Amino acid sequence: MSVSFTCRQETVCFGGTMGFYSHDSQTCQTPMNFAVYQPPQAKTGPVPVLYFLSGLTCTEENFVTKAGAQRYAAEYGVMLVAPDTSPRDGETPGAEEDWDIGTGAGFYVNATAEPWAKHYHMYDYVVEELPALIAQFFPANERQSVCGHSMGGHGALVCGLRNRDRYRSISAFAPIVAPTRCPWGHKIFSNYLGVDMETWKQYDACELVHHYQDDRPLLVDQGSADSFLEEQLRPHLLQEACEQAQRPLTLRMQPGYDHSYYFIASFIGDHIKFHAEYLCS
Numbered sequence: 681m682s683v684s685f686t687c688r689q690e691t692v693c694f695g696g697t698m699g700f701y702s703h704d705s706q707t708c709q710t711p712m713n714f715a716v717y718q719p720p721q722a723k724t725g726p727v728p729v730l731y732f733l734s735g736l737t738c739t740e741e742n743f744v745t746k747a748g749a750q751r752y753a754a755e756y757g758v759m760l761v762a763p764d765t766s767p768r769d770g771e772t773p774g775a776e777e778d779w780d781i782g783t784g785a786g787f788y789v790n791a792t793a794e795p796w797a798k799h800y801h802m803y804d805y806v807v808e809e810l811p812a813l814i815a816q817f818f819p820a821n822e823r824q825s826v827c828g829h830s831m832g833g834h835g836a837l838v839c840g841l842r843n844r845d846r847y848r849s850i851s852a853f854a855p856i857v858a859p860t861r862c863p864w865g866h867k868i869f870s871n872y873l874g875v876d877m878e879t880w881k882q883y884d885a886c887e888l889v890h891h892y893q894d895d896r897p898l899l900v901d902q903g904s905a906d907s908f909l910e911e912q913l914r915p916h917l918l919q920e921a922c923e924q925a926q927r928p929l930t931l932r933m934q935p936g937y938d939h940s941y942y943f944i945a946s947f948i949g950d951h952i953k954f955h956a957e958y959l960c961s
């Protein structure tokens with residue numbers, strides 16, 4: 681099966697190229713959208729890639745239009761890849777009914793329960809299919825790291841922890857660290873994965889730190905004024921799990937910051953610098 685993609689728009693940005701693309705995903709069995717920022721260094725040779733996984737309700741556009749990340753990606757010579765947050769197949773029953781399930785809420789898992797099992801394979805899409813496409817069509821070398829926000833912070837932790845050979849470093853903004861122990865996780869996992877809670881654990885970062893042990897760096901920023909902090913995000917659970925697993929974690933509580941992209945914009949420079957240390961050395 682030949683692989684191809686469509687360019688919807690490309691714009692010069694900080695000496696590089698900001699682009700928006702679509703392709704027919706084999707994994708999700710529907711067209712998928714993604715955004716790529718190629719830094720100026722990509723004109724003269726392959727560069728490493730930082731994946732950014734966005735949160736609930738986002739598309740491939742939120743991060744690249746709101747976080748101001750391109751300035752830092754151009755400085756360090758890192759390509760940014762931001763996938764959409766779910767399939768938009770137009771046929772999955774219930775996908776448009778609620779903002780925290782279905783469209784915009786793929787949760788970076790491979791759904792096994794109906795009606796989600798046909799299209800909602802965001803884990804395989806992010807870990808396997810999209811990187812293969814990027815490697816084939818963009819000037820990327822084999823070095824990858826992963827970052828994300830909220831639902832996408834959960835995605836970054838899960839994809840990163842489970843794939844030691846694929847990602848050199850992992851970071852997150854306000855991640856859902858223990859979806860098996862918060863309302864968003866229960867809602868999504870019971871629908872996408874079914875009632876057997878054992879199957880949920882493969883997508884729970886606080887479980888995974890015990891099973892996938894290595895010394896890769898992990899950076900998490902969390903705003904203290906985030907309205908989802910206590911009920912949904914619960915970063916202290918990750919701190920406890922990492923302490924028990926004796927795994928390195930830098931958890932920074934940022935006073936006064938909320939859940940928005942203003943928070944991400946304030947610290948994205950730190951995150952890209954952090955990843956560049958492991959991607960570019």
Ligand SMILES: N[C@@H](CCC(=O)N[C@@H](CS)C(=O)NCC(=O)O)C(=O)O
Pocket residue numbers: 734735736737738742746779829830831939940941
């Ligand atoms: N119900 C709210 C909450 C959703 C929310 O806060 N989403 C976060 C991720 S969990 C986000 O990044 N929203 C998009 C944005 O701020 O650009 C909404 O529809 O925006």
